Amino acid sequence: MNTISIIFALIAVIAVLMYNSLISKKNQVDNIFGGVDAVLKKRFDLIPNLVASVSQYMEHEKTTLETITELRASAMKPGITDDQKIALDAKLTSALGAINIAMEAYPDLKANENVMHLQRSLNEAEEQISAARRAYNQAVTDLNNAIEMFPTNLMASYMKLQPKKVFEITVNERANVDVGALFTK
């Protein structure tokens, strides 16, 4: 009787520990996603200004600029899921990257103090986003590992926890487009 109750208590303690560790991992993911959201918003705030300042110069990139505006609008819609946000962010990043590269062809832009300022702010936001993505990916990996590994997977399936998607970090982004260098050439 005594042995059984000890075993039972032990199992209960282990279950509680597993439960708490899963919850703390899940909360960490949500918490860091909040950070990601904040820096993404910072970038969203810069976009209208950028589009307005460069569109008069960049005739050939009209479509890309329109895409950026659309992506921003859809990413800011209330009620979109985290996964959708992640997908939109990837598209936005690549569109902004394309604009960065295209800017090289417009010497007038280099002379525009306002655009330069925006570009640098955007570059800083980009670095913060990249950091937030990496932090998020690590938190998601920790959670996903716990969800898939034995024995926490048993508890996770009981709690109906689902593995989350990570941000894809493109090769491009790893190199981090150096806007400053584009202007100082």
Next chain:
Amino acid sequence: MKSTSELTDFYYKELYPSLSELEKTRLHILSQLKWYGAMGAVSFLVTVIWMGKNFGLLHPLMMGIVIGFAALASITYRFMIKGYAKDFKSKIITPLIAAIDSHLLYNPDFMISQHLFSRSSLFKHDIDRYSGNDYVKGSIEGVNLEFSDVHAEYQTKDAKGRTQWHTLFRGQFFVAEFNKHFKSRTIILPDLAEKTFGNLIGGWLQSKNMSRDDVIQLDDPEFEKKFVVYGNDPIEARYILTHSMMKRIVEFQKKISYPLFISFVHNHIHIAIATKKDLFEPAIFTSLLDYKQVMEYVSTLNNTIGLVEELKLNEKLWSKG
């Protein structure tokens, strides 16, 4: 900034007159040291033999005699090289630092403040004795920096109530402005636990370090193998430690053979290099013109001051302008 080879040229060419003068002093001191050393050794032996005959070699007084002779030797040595060491610093190290960059100020007797050392949060222990020398302050490419030799110690009492001194850190301590704004605290320490206990147990031990913030797992395997990172903001830690920054730190660690401690606190980077010795002390037993010796002075200075370029602290982001 000048390259190591340019500085070595400067050392041999421009400083040659002062060097040859100092070299003469060094040889003179060396011959005096030999003479005093021989005298000391003989008198020590005579005393020991006399003691052995009269009281036995294990007499408690023997301990006092050994300590007394050692103290006398150390005091004599310091006294003899005092003037020479001072000349060496003013005639060799001062112009050498000025040659690296004219914006740098050098004070051989001063040290980095204890406040900055404690602020770095690199060493979690109360400091009971703090000393240092060879202080350099100035700016390189617009980045304010300062560094010096530091010796931080703490004391404990053993069972008999005797005070014992322990070294917390001895080596070079460097502080510079960082090129990004941050509010958090990020601390990079040598990865001793993982090295000693392996990945699994070491990693677990690190995460249980109560005196530190949470462990931050980073996505550079080579960096992770060499260092452990503690911080109170996982996003800002990665904002500071970009992939390229981690690579630069790994490269710097490969270049120096001493343990490296780095912290990012209060918009500043703090770097502690545990050399366990005093730098820029004049050579007594090797020639001042010896290439290896020269390289040690020059490359130590260049490595430290070169940290600004090495870690690209001069590449400022817009908002920090």
